Amino acid sequence: MQQMGLEPKDLTPIIGSRSKVSEVLNHKRQLSITMIRNLHAKLHVPYESLMGA
Numbered sequence: 263m264q265q266m267g268l269e270p271k272d273l274t275p276i277i278g279s280r281s282k283v284s285e286v287l288n289h290k291r292q293l294s295i296t297m298i299r300n301l302h303a304k305l306h307v308p309y310e311s312l313m314g315a
Contacts, residue, residue, distance in 0.1 A: 266305065276300045 263269070273283045277297050285291035293301070298312045 276304050 263273075270283050270287060271280070274280055277283045277286060277293075277300070282291065286293060286297070293312060298309065301307045301312055302309055
């Protein structure tokens with residue numbers, strides 16, 4: 263996010279509601295397959311980075 267100059271509000275069209283974005287950023291919610299696909303397609307984030315170990 264920092265490299266792209268994004269703020270949490272910029273992720274709402276990709277991830278969903280503001281509360282979902284907040285939960286993902288605070289590690290209280292895991293990314294869903296749909297969220298991963300959207301982040302990859304719209305921000306070109308590699309799948310490997312989004313899937314974790």
